Amino acid sequence: MGYVMSVVNIYVQHPEEGKVVAKSSARLGSLSEFTRIPxxxxxxxxLLLHTRGAAVPHLSHDLLQMVSTGNHILQMPLVxxxxxxxxxxxxxxxxADFSGSKEYLNYxxxxxxxxxxxxxxxxxNSISxxxxxxxxxxDPQTYMTCIEALKPDMFQAILDGDTTSSSSVKRVKRSVDDTVKFAGICADLKExxxxxxxxxxxxxxxxxxxxxxxLRCITELKGLDAAGxxxxxxxxxxxxxxxxxxxxMEPVLTETLGQLPANLPRVFHGPVTPTILLKLVSKGVDIFDATFPWLVAERGGALVFPNSLTKGNAYVTETLPSLKSSTLIAPDGKDGSSENENGKEKIVDRVYEIYLKDRLYFNDTRPLMEGCSxxxxxxxxRSYVHHLTTISELQGPILLMMHNLHHYINFFRSIHLAIKEDQLEALQSTLEEFVTSRR
Incomplete structure (x- = not known):
């Protein structure tokens, strides 16, 4: 079962009929036959490797090779x-050639x-x-001109995604209307x-x-030649x-995914927590990005959550220091984050990480995570990385990013293996036990 184009076949294989994997809708599949690297x-x-300016944050090409020598897709945001x-x-x-990363596919x-x-x-008729x-x-025409210049291996149609759980019905309807309109224009220009x-x-x-x-959005997009x-x-x-x-999210996702073609991949962007990510996988979402490990590295954190079914994280007994999140201010002075309304700042949840700027690690000779390779x-x-982060030495975020990305790539290998061996529920339980213990 698969999606076939002259350029790319995007397969999402399902378990044998009647067989349930990990008591969920988790899927195994593959992306293949891209034109540039068939x-x-x-x-x-x-896992898409997140980039900014076509480079993985803090990592040169050589350092990225030290993290992983496997095949990856680089996520290159147009912004x-x-x-x-x-x-x-x-x-x-x-x-790909311009950024010196032609051995990687890009999206x-x-x-x-x-x-x-x-x-x-x-x-x-446009987005910001x-x-x-x-x-x-x-606008869509300008957007497609940019895409033509970049010549990516895969790209996203322009959209209006400015909604949250508190958005009005009018705003939600407008987002669907604009997204459908934009997608139609992009499909026409692409053809x-x-x-x-x-x-x-x-x-x-x-x-x-x-x-x-x-569901209306899905219905109105069905006539387009979508790759996912x-x-x-x-x-x-x-x-x-x-x-x-x-x-x-859960009821909305269940209804939405149930109406999407089974043979096309589903993508979810954003630095969702590992717990939410596993739940998304269990619902049938296929592709994610590596923004979460980057976000953790940016705030001086090292990921220590269990990224496999092998238990060995009992040594993580530190208390969880709180940290206020920063407020994003738009160039015109308007607050760009709905999470910081009325001058209130959210507290960052550090349950999946250890905070290396804490003096607790001043004399800690252990590695960031026991057993990590x-x-x-x-x-x-930990004491050396603590020193680097407290004096704002450039090597600090480099080492944290190398660890966090390595940790997350292995997490996805474990997810794939867990689905294959009907152990996804066990992996979820292991992670939830860890989160509960740290709270």
Missing amino acids: EVVLETPL TLVDHTKNVKAFGKGI VPIQDSGTATPEGYHEK LWTRGGRKVV KSEILKDTPMLVCITGGYNIKER YVLEGFHTNGESATNLSWDD CYCCRKYS
């Missing part, structure tokens, strides 16, 4: 590249799912991108483009937490994704 086969559930598309177009060979979404997207900036140079208004006509395009399912609107679906509109990126309520854990101690 020999690469990537198994799902899949971090839009200021450079003219140079990439002049270069003529696409973003271009619109927003950086690791960074909060300011809310409330709505235009009738918040770049280093300020706000840029982009007419000699550069993009064979490039897989993922369309977006919006509608906030309104089941009726999400991105589940958008549950959060506004950044830390809003780490605070998702599963009780609010990453470069940082093999070479350096």
Whole structure:
């Protein structure tokens, strides 16, 4: 069973009829036959390596090779590249060659799912991108021109995903109307483009937490030649994704996923917590991104949650220091984060990590995580990383990012194995026990 194009076959294999895997709808599958690197086969559930400006944050090409030598797809948000598309177009060979990462496949979404997207900036025929140079208004035609310049291996159709659990019915309906309209324009321009006509395009399912609107979005997008679906509109990126309520999401996801074609991949962007991620996998979501390990590294944290069924995390007994989240202010002075209304700041949940800036680690000679085989854990101690982070030495976030990304890649290997061996529920239980113990 699979999705077949002249360019790419995207397969999502299901268990034999009548057999249930891990008492859930978790899926195993593969992405293959991309034009630029046709020999690469990537198994799902899949982790996209998050980049900013086409590079994994804090890691050079050589350092990334020290983390993983496997095949990966690089997630390259347009918001971090839009200021450079003219140079990439002049270069003529696409973003893969331009960025020196041609051995990796790449996928271009619109927003950086690791960074909060300011809310409330709505235009009738365009969306807003918040770049280093300020706000840029982009319509579908301009967007597709940028995509043509970048020549990605896969890209996301433009959308209006500015909804949360508190969005009004009017805002939710508008997001669906605009998303469907934008997707139709992108599909038409893609078909007419000699550069993009064979490039897989993922369309977006919006509608906030309104089941009726999400099902309407699916219905109105069915005529398009979609290579897969991105589940958008549950959060506004950044830390809003780490605070998702599963009780609010679950009924919406169940209805939405039940109406999507079984043979196409489903993508969920954002730094969701490992607990929510496993629940999304169990519901049948196939592809995620590595924004969570980056977000943790940015705040001086090292991931220590159990990333396999092997238990060995009882040594993590530290108390959980709280840390206020930063407020994102838009260039015009408007608060860009709904999580910081009325001057109140959210508290970051550090249950999956240890905070290396804490003086607790001043003389701690242990590695970041016992049993971890990453470069940082093999070479350096917690006390050394504590020293680097407290004096803001550049090597600090480099070592944390190497550890966190290594940890998360292994987490996905464990997820794949758990589904295959009917152990996903056991992996969820192991993680939940750890979270409970730390709380």
